Amino acid sequence: MKDEEKKDKASLMSPRSSLRPPPSSLYSPRAKKSLGQNFLTDARVAERIVEALGPRPDETIIEIGPGQGALTSRLVERAGRIFAVELDFNLAESLRRQFAANSNFHLLEADALDTDFCQLIAPDKSARLVANLPYNISTAILQRLIRQRACISEMVLMLQREVVERITAPPASSERGYLSVLVEAYCEREALFDVTPQAFRPVPKVWSTVVRLTVRPRMAVEVEDEDLLWRLVSAGFAQRRKTIFNNLRSAPVELSSRLERTGGARPALEAAHIAPDRRAETLYLEEWAALARSIEQAPNGRETLN
Numbered sequence: 001m002k003d004e005e006k007k008d009k010a011s012l013m014s015p016r017s018s019l020r021p022p023p024s025s026l027y028s029p030r031a032k033k034s035l036g037q038n039f040l041t042d043a044r045v046a047e048r049i050v051e052a053l054g055p056r057p058d059e060t061i062i063e064i065g066p067g068q069g070a071l072t073s074r075l076v077e078r079a080g081r082i083f084a085v086e087l088d089f090n091l092a093e094s095l096r097r098q099f100a101a102n103s104n105f106h107l108l109e110a111d112a113l114d115t116d117f118c119q120l121i122a123p124d125k126s127a128r129l130v131a132n133l134p135y136n137i138s139t140a141i142l143q144r145l146i147r148q149r150a151c152i153s154e155m156v157l158m159l160q161r162e163v164v165e166r167i168t169a170p171p172a173s174s175e176r177g178y179l180s181v182l183v184e185a186y187c188e189r190e191a192l193f194d195v196t197p198q199a200f201r202p203v204p205k206v207w208s209t210v211v212r213l214t215v216r217p218r219m220a221v222e223v224e225d226e227d228l229l230w231r232l233v234s235a236g237f238a239q240r241r242k243t244i245f246n247n248l249r250s251a252p253v254e255l256s257s258r259l260e261r262t263g264g265a266r267p268a269l270e271a272a273h274i275a276p277d278r279r280a281e282t283l284y285l286e287e288w289a290a291l292a293r294s295i296e297q298a299p300n301g302r303e304t305l306n
């Protein structure tokens with residue numbers, strides 16, 4: 001983004017371009033890069049995102065990072081209640097002013113990474129969520145949202161295109177990683193449309209994609225110990241060039257001692273019918289679950305065989 005920002009600044013300072021009006025009334029030359037501030041300035045894209053969400057007058061919508069209100073101004077017209085979480089103090093101030101007349105608009109000036117969304121919407125039990133997420137923390141926010149899925153039924157998110165490719169990557173594709181397996185386990189995923197960098201100010205270097213994640217009523221696979229499953233997936237992807245067996249053999253201490261207590265990585269993989277020389281990205285979600293179950297079901301305290 002550095003080069004694009006430099007170009008933006010340079011063109012603003014050149015005598016020719018200084019006569020030109022800013023590309024949009026929403027343009028902010030002081031966008032904070034540290035907060036991932038690339039504001040959506042293309043009204044058609046904003047309309048399409050809100051249309052994809054389809055907010056209803058009888059429901060609660062959460063918006064993360066309302067920024068200059070590109071999506072918010074459309075949400076307040078259609079949703080029953082909007083809870084917006086914005087970290088930037090200056091933007092929060094101007095949003096309060098901008099939407100002072102909208103009694104359905106509620107602003108929380110806070111870090112979305114620390115926000116308890118279930119508490120935020122109480123006494124409502126469930127809400128849908130929309131966001132043009134700041135790219136620098138989008139995967140961290142996504143993981144937090146998944147942890148709080150009990151009160152979020154659906155998310156329409158604009159993310160960096162590469163992140164959506166990772167989220168939707170099927171087994172055996174090179175983009176498949178921890179995030180792909182995690183999101184697949186808890187959500188149905190649908191990539192909706194791509195958005196050109198020109199739709200934002202400042203103009204980012206990357207394309208974006210809007211994705212719909214519908215939270216499943218139950219996890220897509222059955223395991224007793226979800227924590228064990230995610231430790232396995234995380235260890236399995238630790239070094240992408242290594243086989244699943246080698247990655248599990250050098251797993252962090254908590255997982256490796258659990259593996260040792262139940263006989264080691266090799267018998268666990270065998271019990272799950274997974275060849276030890278496979279790589280993590282080739283495993284299907286159901287195979288990860290079978291691996292977790294093989295450890296859950298193994299008798300404790302067997303000797304380590306690997």
Ligand code: SAM
Nearest residue numbers: 035038039040065066067087088111112132134
């Ligand atoms: N929704 C606006 C739009 O579409 O133009 C702004 C999107 S901009 C990519 C990301 C927004 O998230 C900014 O307003 C930024 O200040 C805010 N933000 C960044 N980090 C945040 C965090 N940790 N918690 C809440 N908001 C955050």
